[in-house]
Amino acid sequence: MEYMVLFFTHSGAIKFERKCKKNNIKCELMPVPRTLSSNCSISAKIKVESSIESLIDEEVEKVFLCKKGENVLIYETE
Incomplete structure (x- = not known):
């Protein structure tokens, strides 16, 4: 399945990318789509x-x- 993950900070996105690479998950950082x-x-x-x-x-x-x-929103920080 394909997911779009949004972050509070740029550093959070970079940490997430590193975590994905460590777990052999393809991760592409990009600008947030205007619809989100x-x-x-x-x-x-x-x-x-x-x-x-x-x-x-x-x-x-x-x-x-x-x-x-x-x-489709499946997770949001409370």
């Missing part, structure tokens, strides 16, 4: 078949499942 909201202007697009719960930490603001051209 974020406190910072960088997001990560990842493709994983397993659960992404282990990748979510305090730096992650929101996670969207990219499904049939739509972004």
Whole structure:
């Protein structure tokens, strides 16, 4: 499955990218799509078949499942 992960800070996005690489997960950092909201202007697009719960930490603001051209919110920091 493909996910779009939004972050509170740029440094959080960079840490997330390192964590993905360490776990052999392809991660592409990019500007946040205009249709989504974020406190910072960088997001990560990842493709994983397993659960992404282990990748979510305090730096992650929101996670969207990219499904049939739509972004479905599946996680948001409280």
